[in-house]
Amino acid sequence: MSMVSVVVPCRNEAEHIGNVLDSILRSGYPDELLEVLVVDGLSDDGTREIVREYTVSHANVRMIDNPARYTAHGMNVGIRAAKGEIIIRVDSHAIYPPDYIATLVCYSQRLLADNVGPCLETVPGDSSRTAVAISRVLSNRFGVGNSAFRLASSQADYAEADTVPFGCFRREVFERIGFFDEDLIRNQDNEFNERILAAGGSIYLIPSLKVRYFARKTYRDLWLMLFQYGYYGPMVDRKLKRRSQLRRYVPAAFIAALAVPLLAIPLEPWVAIVSVATISAHSSLNLGVSLAQTTREGDLRLAPYLFWGFVVAHLSYGVGYWFGLWNEKVRKGKGGLRISERLSR
Structure with a gap:
């Protein structure tokens, strides 16, 4: 069996970090072949104290500081400190099944893959209708496009993918591809996976392996998270020197169809009909999807929350993408917004 290093980048995760570590340590993987590196971004909510208790009771758990606080920096700190031949990235807002580590290691070696990962079972952050609706948005095709790992619709043993969450990598991948890009507050996983594919590597999704992922609890946090994903999209395109997956441009096209006709009204007032048609089409489709989803679940009271989600x-x-494009094309990557660096948890 291979030595495995599990890297857990986190900051202010006192609510979740204990459950995350418990689920990793209950994996059944031999303790002598497993190390857990919690890379903490200088938490001040009690996270560090919780992790210290685990380092005392479990010799294979270590805490490492991440002064930069952000995920890409934390991953790179953890990778450099890791001893394992296999490195698994773990998110601090998820619960992992007992066979998680063994399954990823098995498929990584069986497929000689550069990255393998699970599907997400997105669950509400709390019991409120807002939180429930957000979890549905992030697991519905209308909300996330054809993102395979969020939809988990394949019945195959494994499937090729363009990206997977919480990757399992062989160490030599980082020697060949490099580390996570620290310019990216968001999208660092997507960018890294795009580099793997551009270098002729392989990424596989394991549909039967499901991780319970806790979604954001409020519309504000959902907005901030997705704004940032959109904002860093153009930067990823510039760094990779090519376009990404089509689904990542659809919200930006939606915003353009809304905004451009409105800006052109002083010249040609009739073009406002394009914006009206766009709003009408989106609202009709949104209403249909929301009602269909809530009807299946037997709770129509959830429909307006889902619609707004x-x-x-x-x-x-979409708005985040256009702000990011402005920063890339007009300000040549030297501008930036304070909101683009704000943490959403």
């Missing part, structure tokens, strides 16, 4: 998701990602 889709609106927030599409607007935030």
Whole structure:
């Protein structure tokens, strides 16, 4: 069996970090072949104290400081400190099944893959209707496009993918591809996976392996998260020197169809009909999807929360993309927005 290093980048995760570490340590993987590196971004909510208790009771758990606080920096700190032949990235807002580590290691070696990962079972951050609606938005095709790992629709043993969450990598991948890009507050996983594919590497999704992922609890946090994903999209394109997956441009096209005709009204008033048609089409489709989803679940009271969740998701990602494009094309990457660096948890 291979030595495995599990890297857990986190900051202010006192609510979740204990459950995350418990689920990792209950994996059944031999303790002598497993190290857990919690890379903490200088938490001040009690996270560090919780992790210290685990370092005392479990010799294979270590805490490492991440002064930069952000995920890409934390991953790179953890990778450099890791001893394992296999490195698994773990998110601090998820619960992992008992066979998680063994399954990823098995498929990584069986497929000689550069990255393998699970599907997400997105669950509400709390019991409120807002939180429930957000979790549905992030697991519905209307909300996330054809993102395979969020939809988990394949019945195959494994499937090729363009990206997977919480990757499992062989160490030599980082020697060949490099580390996570620290310019990216968001999208660092997507950018790294795009580099793997551009270098002729392989990424596989394991549909039967499901991780319970806790979604954001409020529309504000959903907006901030997706705004940032959109904002860093153009930077990823510049760094990779090519376009990404089509689904990542659809919200930006939606915003353009809304905004451009409105800006052109002083010249040609009739073009306002394009914006009206766009709003009408989106609202009709949104209403249909929201009612269909809530009817299946037997709770029509959730419909307006879900409707608004889709609106927030599409607007935030699209607006974020255009702000990011302005920063890349006009300010040549030297501008930036304070909101683009704000943590959303």
